[in-house]
Amino acid sequence: MKIQIDNLRFTYPTGLEVLRGISLSIEAGEQVAIVGQNGAGKTTLVRHFNGLLQPASGSVMIGDWDTKKTSVAKLASRVGYVFQNPDEQLFSKDVATEIRFGPRNLGYSKEKIDELVTRALALTELSDKTETNPYDLSPTWRKMVALASVIAMDTPIVIFDEPTTGQDAVNVARIAHVIAELHREGKTVITITHDIDFCAENFERVIALSKGQILLDGPAREVLGQEEILAQTYVDPPQLTRLGKRLGLKETVRNQDEFLSAMRK
Amino acid sequence: MAFINLQNVTYQYPLTKTPVLQNINLQVNEGEFVAVIGPNGAGKSTLCYALAGFVPHFFKGEISGSIEVAGVESSKSTLDEWVMNVGLAFQNPFNQISGAKYTVFEEIAFGLENSGVPREEMKARVEEAMKLTDISDLADRSPYSLSGGQQQRVALTSILVMQPKLLVLDEPTSQMDPIGTREVFSVVRKMAEGGMTVVMVEHKMEWIAQFADRVIALKDGQILLEGKPNEVLTSNILAENGFGVSRYTSTAREAKKQGLWRKENLPVTLDEAVEGFVKRDE
Numbered sequence: 181m182k183i184q185i186d187n188l189r190f191t192y193p194t195g196l197e198v199l200r201g202i203s204l205s206i207e208a209g210e211q212v213a214i215v216g217q218n219g220a221g222k223t224t225l226v227r228h229f230n231g232l233l234q235p236a237s238g239s240v241m242i243g244d245w246d247t248k249k250t251s252v253a254k255l256a257s258r259v260g261y262v263f264q265n266p267d268e269q270l271f272s273k274d275v276a277t278e279i280r281f282g283p284r285n286l287g288y289s290k291e292k293i294d295e296l297v298t299r300a301l302a303l304t305e306l307s308d309k310t311e312t313n314p315y316d317l318s319p320t321w322r323k324m325v326a327l328a329s330v331i332a333m334d335t336p337i338v339i340f341d342e343p344t345t346g347q348d349a350v351n352v353a354r355i356a357h358v359i360a361e362l363h364r365e366g367k368t369v370i371t372i373t374h375d376i377d378f379c380a381e382n383f384e385r386v387i388a389l390s391k392g393q394i395l396l397d398g399p400a401r402e403v404l405g406q407e408e409i410l411a412q413t414y415v416d417p418p419q420l421t422r423l424g425k426r427l428g429l430k431e432t433v434r435n436q437d438e439f440l441s442a443m444r445k
Numbered sequence: 446m447a448f449i450n451l452q453n454v455t456y457q458y459p460l461t462k463t464p465v466l467q468n469i470n471l472q473v474n475e476g477e478f479v480a481v482i483g484p485n486g487a488g489k490s491t492l493c494y495a496l497a498g499f500v501p502h503f504f505k506g507e508i509s510g511s512i513e514v515a516g517v518e519s520s521k522s523t524l525d526e527w528v529m530n531v532g533l534a535f536q537n538p539f540n541q542i543s544g545a546k547y548t549v550f551e552e553i554a555f556g557l558e559n560s561g562v563p564r565e566e567m568k569a570r571v572e573e574a575m576k577l578t579d580i581s582d583l584a585d586r587s588p589y590s591l592s593g594g595q596q597q598r599v600a601l602t603s604i605l606v607m608q609p610k611l612l613v614l615d616e617p618t619s620q621m622d623p624i625g626t627r628e629v630f631s632v633v634r635k636m637a638e639g640g641m642t643v644v645m646v647e648h649k650m651e652w653i654a655q656f657a658d659r660v661i662a663l664k665d666g667q668i669l670l671e672g673k674p675n676e677v678l679t680s681n682i683l684a685e686n687g688f689g690v691s692r693y694t695s696t697a698r699e700a701k702k703q704g705l706w707r708k709e710n711l712p713v714t715l716d717e718a719v720e721g722f723v724k725r726d727e
Contacts, residue, residue, distance in 0.1 A: 218594025
């Protein structure tokens with residue numbers, strides 16, 4: 181499912197223009213990270229993908245659907261969106277009901293719903309918490325419930341808005357595993373993140389936004405090495421990329437394996 | 446005498462079966478900047494609440510041991526007395542914003558209004574605090590129209606403006622961009638230099654190592670390790686207990702096995718890392 185965005189502009193009712201001419205396309209199955217300073221327009225941009233926001237001008241196409249002519253309910257079958265704050269998203273009395281809600285609304289058969297829910301629970305390691313009220317769980321596990329409830333909808337496109345915020349190392353690894361698994365299934369995953377090391381280790385393509393425009397867009401290795409340009413949108417290159425530069429390595433390294441093998445050369 | 450003095454503090458929330466803080470002993474000096482790290486569920490936020498008086502005054506539950514800040518014992522004080530000394534920035538800024546104010550400027554003035562600060566002084570202090578955290582341009586926006594990271598800066602500013610003796614910060618940079626994060630650490634450092642005592646829960650080891658005086662590693666409600674940032678943050682015990690570590694530390698640990706790290710101590714910051722890595726051909 182391709183995402184095609186042409187010259188997208190968006191202004192909030194207060195008069196603040198947050199997106200100022202965004203054009204980009206994302207092919208089916210891509211793993212894309214969106215980075216950039218607070219207020220750059222990252223969340224505003226992705227909320228156009230599932231129709232929560234409508235362009236002031238320009239267009240957003242999800243496959244052959246124009247988001248201006250498609251309801252949010254219909255778009256939900258193609259685009260799943262995990263909110264930055266799980267509390268904006270969760271409302272059911274127990275975890276199982278919460279996770280069943282999405283696929284049930286998409287009209288899947290009972291067998292398919294059972295299968296999707298079981299898979300989502302297993303992937304997010306929530307199988308032993310199905311009867312718990314989401315608000316009795318810690319924020320960490322509430323985040324996993326939010327992830328599971330969107331994964332269970334089995335949409336071809338999944339968006340995560342800052343999934344690693346406030347998560348410890350163990351849970352960040354869990355989330356990285358979820359993303360890898362969705363990638364293996366051929367889904368498009370778009371993730372907003374400030375965790376640039378997480379970005380470097382899990383995404384092939386990186387888009388840097390600054391003040392409502394695209395500053396950089398390309399393979400992670402190219403984008404994350406551009407220290408001066410990234411600084412314009414308050415982003416530092418990943419730790420090991422910075423270290424590689426300081427040590428005079430010729431190539432841009434993104435993770436431990438790349439760094440150590442460059443040091444052995 | 447220590448500015449913060451926790452003696453054998455054990456605390457259990459109402460309706461729960463196990464204590465979330467167990468036998469915590471902690472002394473912090475005036476003007477010290479202490480970072481608290483730990484996996485999710487370690488009791489970090491509860492420790493913040495205990496310092497800020499919410500535990501037990503607001504959350505109730507069972508507490509034993511004693512919590513003393515600035516020579517006053519928590520159990521002998523009330524929450525409205527306590528907040529005159531201690532400011533807490535919540536983990537989720539959305540939970541902190543009052544909902545009673547239309548603009549960021551008014552939101553930041555809210556605490557000062559409630560403590561009866563004269564109008565002119567209040568305006569000057571709000572402007573100064575906004576300058577410090579670099580949010581002057583947000584003054585007329587609605588707090589609810591802001592991005593997560595901007596909201597977090599507003600939440601922090603509305604505490605800084607109160608000039609508390611003890612500043613307690615629960616993951617204040619979790620939604621901030623990397624350079625914003627560094628700025629917050631540097632502002633907090635400046636506050637500590639000026640005599641404010643700071644306890645900050647954080648996951649970002651590189652900046653903790655650079656800015657904090659001391660690190661407390663918490664796990665399962667107990668203090669697992671405590672000491673100078675570099676010592677604690679490079680300890681094998683952390684890696685074995687599910688704590689996040691800086692990429693410099695984990696990579697150097699691996700590099701040491703391959704002969705690519707030449708120093709005894711592992712690095713946490715970029716500068717430390719630059720000094721110790723060696724290329725094979727050198």
